[in-house]
């Protein structure tokens with residue numbers, strides 16, 4: 001569901017998301033041109049959808065609600081200036097780093113996200129990346145497919161998952177779901193988060209640096225903010241050490257990608273499992289040849305099984321807003 005921009009002219013939204021009944025509350029759709037809109041088939045039953053890419057701007061002045069699908073291009077002050085009546089930005093993503101939250105707050109605009117709709121999917125994927133990097137599943141698969149087994153013999157052994165010290169950066173819904181899963185694998189869980197959670201049986205470290213110094217694997221799954229931009233930098237990679245592994249299922253810019261590439265090329269890190277990148281869909285080509293790196297195209301986010309839950313959250317937030325009721329998943333920053 002990672003959707004990115006192109007320079008092509010925007011295709012119209014699919015038949016499942018269109019203008020609809022005039023008596024329904026208006027919701028503006030904000031998307032990249034490549035997003036074709038079949039994600040929420042029930043939306044047009046409840047709302048009149050106006051696609052920002054194909055609707056005349058003069059129709060938009062009185063709109064109070066925008067649905068960001070994707071995430072879409074950034075919601076900046078200039079973007080918000082186009083919609084003077086706006087009161088809510090509903091996001092179909094967990095991460096809302098594409099939205100200028102302080103500016104929304106200043107204008108009295110509320111923002112919602114996907115809540116816990118696909119926390120389990122992201123957590124499952126983080127565990128998959130971790131196991132893949134440590135046990136070299138994808139690399140071994142390539143070895144077999146290349147016909148190397150009969151020629152070169154056994155593939156080098158991977159590293160044990162059970163017992164590893166796993167540091168989770170961001171113990172929100174996704175981080176907690178990762179912790180539960182990896183605790184069941186016998187990993188030693190520790191974390192760093194905005195606030196310590198004393199009720200949890202995991203060691204807390206105040207900084208990413210301290211967390212990395214006490215971990216074999218570092219998993220980034222926190223929100224991308226000014227504070228967490230490049231939170232995994234060269235210093236953190238150095239203390240994580242030559243056998244250390246970085247897993248990123250949050251946002252590309254949580255990790256200093258240039259540094260990461262350098263560390264991996266020099267052999268100063270043990271490996272990485274990356275689902276997100278700083279300039280998606282572009283991935284540093286230097287990583288392609290590294291068998292200790294598993295690359296994935298921003299796929300952790302959701303499964304078809306969770307789309308229904310996501311749709312319920314999105315529609316629930318919009319309905320609550322139009323009914324003047326409490327929102328399901330407001331973003332508190």
Ligand SMILES: O=CC(=O)O
Nearest residue numbers: 092093094095301
């Ligand atoms: O990356 C996807 C999301 O934030 O939902």
